Each structure stands twice: as structure tokens, then as C-alpha cells.
Amino acid sequence: METEAACCSSMSNRATTARDWFVVSTVPRHEKRVEQHFHVREIESFLPLYHKPRRWKDGSKGTLNLPLFSGYIFVRIETGSRVPVLQVPGVISIVGGVRESSPVPDSYICCLRDGLQQGKIDLHPYISTGTRVRIRRGVMAGLQGVLLHKKNQFRVVLTLELVMKSVTVEVDIGDIEPVMLHPHNYS
Numbered sequence: 001m002e003t004e005a006a007c008c009s010s011m012s013n014r015a016t017t018a019r020d021w022f023v024v025s026t027v028p029r030h031e032k033r034v035e036q037h038f039h040v041r042e043i044e045s046f047l048p049l050y051h052k053p054r055r056w057k058d059g060s061k062g063t064l065n066l067p068l069f070s071g072y073i074f075v076r077i078e079t080g081s082r083v084p085v086l087q088v089p090g091v092i093s094i095v096g097g098v099r100e101s102s103p104v105p106d107s108y109i110c111c112l113r114d115g116l117q118q119g120k121i122d123l124h125p126y127i128s129t130g131t132r133v134r135i136r137r138g139v140m141a142g143l144q145g146v147l148l149h150k151k152n153q154f155r156v157v158l159t160l161e162l163v164m165k166s167v168t169v170e171v172d173i174g175d176i177e178p179v180m181l182h183p184h185n186y187s
Contacts (some may be wrong), residue, residue, distance in 0.1 A: 018078060018079075019044070019076050019077055019078050020076065020077070020078075020079060020103035020104070020106075021046070021074050021075070021076050021103055021104040021105075021106065021108075021109050022074070022075055022076075022077065022085075022094050022095070022096070022101050022102075022103055022104065023072055023073075023074060023094070023095040023096075023101075023104060024072065024073050024074070024075050024085060024091055024092075024093070024094055024095065025071060025072060025091070025092040025093045025094075025095055026071055026072065026073055026090050026091060026092060027071075027090045027091075027092060028070070028071050029070075030090040031047055031067040031070070031071070031072070031073050032047065032067075033089075033090055034073055034088060034089075034090040034091060035047045035073055037088045037089060037090065038073075038075060038085075038088060041084060041088065043075055043077065043084060043085060043088075044075065044076040044077070045073055045074060045075045045076070046073070046074040046075075046076075046109060046112075046113070047067060047073045047074070048067065048068040048069065048074075048112055048113075048116055048121075049065045049066060049067060049068065049116070050065075050066060050068050050116065050121065050122065050123055051063050051064070051065060052064045052065075052066050052123075066123075068112075068116070068121070068123060072095070074104060074109060075094075079100075079103075082094055082101075126178075127147055127173070127176065127178050128147070129147055129148060129149045130146060130147065131146070131147045131178055132144060132145070132146055132147075132178070132179045133145065133146070133147045133156060133176040133177060133178055133179055134176065134177050134178075134179045135156060135169070135171060135175060135176055136175050136176060136177055137175045138171065138175055140156075140158065140169050140171075143156075143158055144158075144179050145157045145158040145159065145169075147176065148168065153170055154170070154171050154172070154173050154176075155168040155169060155170050155171065156168065156169050156171050156176065
């Protein structure tokens with residue numbers, strides 16, 4: 001349980017240093033450059049990266065290391081030491097309020113690191129209740145509806161406009177994808 005020990009030690013350090021993790025918004029596609037600047041300035045940071053297989057037009061294959069949260073990086077600083085972070089080229093802001101940002105729990109950063117290290121975290125589009133989605137697999141594959149969350153289950157509301165009736169179908173969250181909205185585009 002080496003990773004648990006590492007998490008526990010980082011959380012115990014928190015009590016003595018009074019530093020918290022914050023989310024920093026960056027210029028799009030500059031996350032790695034911002035991380036380099038943080039390293040040079042000795043600002044503790046964490047840029048979660050995931051591996052994406054890629055095939056180029058010439059047929060060659062490779063793996064890209066892409067930011068898990070495009071446009072964002074985590075920094076661990078004292079609450080009052082925002083200025084050095086904001087002076088880094090490519091930093092837009094510290095996410096949250098103007099005067100005070102909300103810290104990210106140490107446990108979230110620890111679990112994120114561990115999950116990425118073990119290859120158990122994959123990128124998934126943000127989908128919240130009320131989002132228009134398309135069912136990718138299963139009996140209703142291809143149909144579009146609105147995502148609901150009811151009693152620890154995800155359901156998609158499918159509407160047949162012609163008869164003004166709706167039904168719900170239970171789905172796994174991995175079997176749906178968000179749909180770009182176009183006015184009056186109902187399936």
C-alpha cells in the first residue's frame with residue numbers, strides 16, 4: 001500500500017504547511033508549458049495526463065499524453081499566495097471567487113494520481129442530469145433523449161412527439177454520449 005502511505009503523508013504535511021490545492025485555468029493548449037513555469041518557480045503543481053493512442057495519416061502509430069482536464073492544472077499553495085501563480089505566463093485565473101477560491105480536497109488529488117498511475121481513469125464527457133444524450137449501445141442504440149438520475153440509476157427519457165408520449169429506459173453511463181443541441185432536433 002505504498003500509494004496510500006504517500007497520500008497519507010501528503011495529507012499530514014498539509015497540517016504543518018497550511019497549503020491547499022486549487023484549480024488554475026490556463027490558456028487553451030498551454031497546460032504543459034504552464035506546468036514547466038510552475039516547476040521553475042518552485043510552485044507545487046499537478047497536471048493529470050491520460051494516454052491516448054493515435055494513428056497519423058501516414059499510418060504510423062503513437063501515444064499522446066493529453067491533459068485530463070483541458071485548460072486546467074492544479075497548484076498547491078498557501079491561501080494568501082495567489083500572486084505568484086497569477087504571474088505565470090499562460091495562467092488565466094484561479095478558479096473560484098475573485099477574492100477567495102475553493103480548495104480541492106487532498107484526497108481528490110491523491111485518488112486522481114493513483115487512478116491515473118494504475119490506468120483506471122479515462123476521459124469521459126461531462127454529462128449532468130437534464131443533458132440531451134444519445135444512446136450508443138443496447139436495444140435503444142441511436143435514439144436521443146434527456147438524461148435523468150433516479151435512485152442510483154441513470155435513465156434516458158425518450159419522447160415520441162407525434163403521439164406526445166415519453167418513456168424512460170435504464171442505461172449505463174458508459175453507453176451514452178452528449179448530443180450537440182440544435183433547435184427542434186428531436187429523435
